[in-house]
Amino acid sequence: MEFVMRPIGVIHSPFTEKAQTPIQAARSQAMGQVEVFPEYLEGLQDVDGLSHIFLLYVFHCSEGYNLKVQPFLDDHLRGLFSTRYPCRPNPIGLSVVRLVARRDHVLDIEGVDVLDGTPLLDIKPYMPDFDEHPVTRTGWYETRSKD
Numbered sequence: 001m002e003f004v005m006r007p008i009g010v011i012h013s014p015f016t017e018k019a020q021t022p023i024q025a026a027r028s029q030a031m032g033q034v035e036v037f038p039e040y041l042e043g044l045q046d047v048d049g050l051s052h053i054f055l056l057y058v059f060h061c062s063e064g065y066n067l068k069v070q071p072f073l074d075d076h077l078r079g080l081f082s083t084r085y086p087c088r089p090n091p092i093g094l095s096v097v098r099l100v101a102r103r104d105h106v107l108d109i110e111g112v113d114v115l116d117g118t119p120l121l122d123i124k125p126y127m128p129d130f131d132e133h134p135v136t137r138t139g140w141y142e143t144r145s146k147d
């Protein structure tokens with residue numbers, strides 16, 4: 001099976017180099033903008049009421065992948081799917097960002113961790129009732145070598 005997806009918008013950020021891009025949204029205070037293409041404007045109704053949103057996007061500047069990778073915060077090789085490494089068979093990224101304001105088809109966001117021009121696939125609400133869990137294990141992250 002193959003799926004064709006088309007971007008619904010583009011994420012603007014201050015970052016043009018991977019090495020200077022924060023490794024996680026929760027570790028970033030950088031401001032950015034989500035530009036939603038005009039044909040999807042109606043879908044932004046009620047987004048104003050959200051303080052946090054999920055952004056799903058394509059790591060459009062990643063090439064290829066390995067199934068064992070060294071995470072940004074560790075010195076050991078780990079299974080790709082236990083990490084957030086950007087080079088993946090389907091290079092899809094996921095960030096929870098704070099929605100600061102909506103200006104028509106543009107969302108001002110805080111906590112951006114992607115390159116400028118990253119193609120946006122979807123926006124979903126971050127809902128504590130659905131998305132917060134009493135986590136008991138975080139695997140390699142608990143014994144990681146970097147912070």
Ligand SMILES: C[S@@+](CC[C@H](N)C(=O)[O-])C[C@H]1O[C@@H](n2cnc3c(N)ncnc32)[C@H](O)[C@@H]1O
Pocket residue numbers: 018019021022023024025058059060061062072084085086092093094095096113114115118119
């Ligand atoms: C570790 S990933 C985590 C991203 C997201 N929070 C996630 O969990 O999917 C973040 C890193 O991906 C890289 N990156 C960001 N945007 C990218 C893009 N559009 N294409 C390729 N790599 C990108 C940068 O090196 C950045 O530090």
